[in-house]
Every structure is written in C-alpha cells, then in structure tokens.
Amino acid sequence: MDKNTFFWKMVDGRLPPPECAKTLGLKFLDIDAERGTIEVEFQAAPQFLNPVGNVQGGFLAAMLDDTMGPALVATLGDGEFAPTVNLNVQFHRPAREGQLIGKGRIVLRGREVCQLAAELLQDGKIVATATATAVIRKV
Amino acid sequence: MDKNTFFWKMVDGRLPPPECAKTLGLKFLDIDAERGTIEVEFQAAPQFLNPVGNVQGGFLAAMLDDTMGPALVATLGDGEFAPTVNLNVQFHRPAREGQLIGKGRIVLRGREVCQLAAELLQDGKIVATATATAVIRKV
Numbered sequence: 278m279d280k281n282t283f284f285w286k287m288v289d290g291r292l293p294p295p296e297c298a299k300t301l302g303l304k305f306l307d308i309d310a311e312r313g314t315i316e317v318e319f320q321a322a323p324q325f326l327n328p329v330g331n332v333q334g335g336f337l338a339a340m341l342d343d344t345m346g347p348a349l350v351a352t353l354g355d356g357e358f359a360p361t362v363n364l365n366v367q368f369h370r371p372a373r374e375g376q377l378i379g380k381g382r383i384v385l386r387g388r389e390v391c392q393l394a395a396e397l398l399q400d401g402k403i404v405a406t407a408t409a410t411a412v413i414r415k416v
Numbered sequence: 417m418d419k420n421t422f423f424w425k426m427v428d429g430r431l432p433p434p435e436c437a438k439t440l441g442l443k444f445l446d447i448d449a450e451r452g453t454i455e456v457e458f459q460a461a462p463q464f465l466n467p468v469g470n471v472q473g474g475f476l477a478a479m480l481d482d483t484m485g486p487a488l489v490a491t492l493g494d495g496e497f498a499p500t501v502n503l504n505v506q507f508h509r510p511a512r513e514g515q516l517i518g519k520g521r522i523v524l525r526g527r528e529v530c531q532l533a534a535e536l537l538q539d540g541k542i543v544a545t546a547t548a549t550a551v552i553r554k555v
Contacts, residue, residue, distance in 0.1 A: 283467055297472035300463040324439040328422055333436035334500045335481035339474025346473075360510075361473045366503045 278310050284350045301336075301343055306378075308351050313383030315348040319397075321374050331371040334405070337397055338366045341407035344379030345393035349411055352386065356416045359391065363410040372397075372404040389413050417449050423489045440479055445517075447490050452522030454487040458536075460513050470510040473544075476536055477505045480546035483518030484532035488550055491525065495555045498530065502549040511536075511543040528552050 279285075286292040288305055302320025309315070325336040342364055349359050381395035393409045418424075425431040427444055441459025448454070464475040481503055488498050520534035532548045 287467075295467040295472075296463050296465045297475065301474075324435050326435045328426075328434040329497065333434075333478065333481065334485075334503060335440075335474075335478025336436065338477035338481065338503055338505070339472065342472065342474035342477065358468065360507065362507050364473060364477055364503075364505045364507070366477070366505075368499065368501050368503070371499075 278352065279354045282353060282355045284347065284353070297339070298343060301340055303343055305347070308347070310351040313348060313352065313386060315344060315351065315379075315381045317344050317347065317379045317381070319343075319377045319379060321372060321377055323374055326374065329371075331373065334366070334368050337368065337372060337405045338364065338407070340377060340379055341366055341395045341397055341405060342409065344381035344395040344397070345407065345409045346411070348381040348383055348395075349391055349393060352383070353413065357413055358416060359411040359413045361409050361411045364407060365409070366405055366407045368405050370402060370404045372399050375399070377404070384408075417491065418493045421492060421494045423486065423492070436478070437482060440482055442482055444486070447486070449490040452487060452491065452525060454483060454490065454520045456483055456486065456518045456520070458482075458516045458518060460511060460516055462513055465513065468510075470512065473505070473507050476507065476511060476544045477503065477546070479516060479518055480505055480534045480536055480544060481548065483520035483534040483536070484546065484548045485550070487520040487522055487534075488530055488532060491522070492552065496552055497555065498550040498552045500548050500550045503546060504548070505544055505546045507544050509541060509543045511538050514538070516543070523547075
C-alpha cells in the first residue's frame with residue numbers, strides 16, 4: 278500500500294480534506310486497507326434537514342458514498358482514482374441532526390471494477406444501507 | 417390536487433423552503449402535477465466538491481432525490497408524506513460547480529408504492545440518472 282497518496286496525506290493531516298468531506302463533517306475512525314474496511318463519522322447539519330425535520334435521504338446517500346469511496350481509495354496507488362458509476366441506497370429509518378457512523382467495505386476488488394457496500398448508523402441503529410460500483414482509472 | 421399542502425405553500429412562497437432545498441440551491445422551474453413531471457434547478461456549491469474538484473457523487477444523488485421527491489409530493493394531499501425507501505443512481509459524467517437541471521417524473525403512481533425516475537443535466541448533457549421507490553403514508 279502506498280501511504281504517499283493524496284488520500285493518506287489527507288488522513289494523517291499532510292493535506293486538508295476535500296470540501297465535500299468538510300461539509301459532511303467526515304472524520305476517519307478506522308481504516309484497514311488490507312481488509313478493505315473503513316469506519317467513519319459524519320455530522321448531519323441543520324442544512325441537511327427536510328420539511329419534516331429529518332435528514333434528507335440524499336444527504337444520507339452522500340454520506341454512504343463518502344464511506345465506500347474512501348474504503349477503496351485507501352487501497353489505490355498514486356495517480357489512480359476510482360469514480361463511482363452506480364450507487365444504490367436503501368432507507369430504513371429517519372435520521373436526525375447530529376452524529377452518524379458509516380461502516381464500509383470492499384466486497385470485490387477487481388483490477389478495474391470494484392463492488393462496495395456500507396451501512397449508516399445512528400445511536401447504534403441502521404438508518405440506511407448502500408451498495409456501489411466503482412471503476413479504477415489512471416490519471 | 418390540493419394546493420393548500422405544505423409543498424404548494426412553499427412553491428408559491430407562503431412557506432419558506434426546507435433547509436436541504438436551500439443547501440442544494442433548489443428552484444422550481446416547472447411542475448405539472450397532472451402529468452407527474454417536474455423540472456428544477458440546483459446550484460452545486462464549492463462545499464460539494466471532491467478532491468478532483470468535481471461535485472461529489474453523493475451530492476448529485478441528493479439533487480436527484482430532491483427532483484423525484486417533489487414530483488411525487490406535488491400530487492399528495494394534506495397530511496400525506498412519501499419517504500423514499502430506495503434510490504438508485506447512475507453516474508455518467510463529472511459535474512462542476514454551478515447550475516444543474518433536474519428533470520423528474522412519476523413512472524408509477526400507486527395508492528402506496530410509487531416508482532420515480534429523474535435525470536440531472538449540466539450544459540445540456542446528462543451527468544447522472546436515477547430511479548427511486550417511495551411509499552405514501554399518512555401522518
């Protein structure tokens with residue numbers, strides 16, 4: 278594993294996080310690039326709430342995308358990137374403003390095509406799950 | 417159609433938009449509740465950008481959710497709501513900061529289960545498409 282990529286420089290503070298991660302309040306709790314697993318924290322802001330006062334589902338989708346993406350990106354070499362081509366989200370419970378935990382994993386790590394999965398929890402309960410397909414490309 | 421619901425009050429300015437809509441820069445361009453179609457505008461903010469400087473896919477998912485959701489909500493009666501239970505997004509092209517157009521429609525309007533579809537365009541080109549399932553509930 279190449280610890281000199283943009284991703285790892287960001288994780289250990291050598292580079293600032295991207296804007297989308299700041300917006301979602303992303304913090305890395307645990308990254309195991311060998312096993313392809315990740316645990317991250319998000320903060321659902323008041324700006325994400327729908328008319329009923331719950332987090333709009335799309336922002337939960339953004340969090341799940343930002344859980345699965347880094348699980349894969351942690352395994353990439355310098356000059357590689359992996360755009361998501363498909364994201365499928367299942368919504369189970371409403372989520373409130375505040376802390377959410379994302380748990381992601383690489384289900385299949387192909388040379389190009391990768392299959393990913395993740396859960397999003399609040400207060401220990403699953404609020405949404407997702408699968409995604411990403412394709413590894415070279416810059 | 418009941419034009420005295422929260423949704424229509426919001427559309428004609430009698431009530432403020434929800435926070436998630438403000439965050440995504442949502443404006444309603446056209447709503448045809450009889451045909452079940454909608455056209456909306458979004459503004460991708462710098463806060464949505466990924467490390468490569470494109471809009472993070474999850475925020476495109478949030479926009480598609482906020483295209484399809486209103487297409488259905490426009491047809492609901494007072495006291496009815498319709499949480500999304502599944503959202504499937506296909507990403508076709510990178511999207512930049514700035515204006516995006518969402519075009520959504522109700523594919524199937526069941527008494528409870530509804531199937532929705534939408535496209536998201538930038539500069540006339542499709543950047544992402546989605547389907548969703550929503551279920552009508554009464555408060």
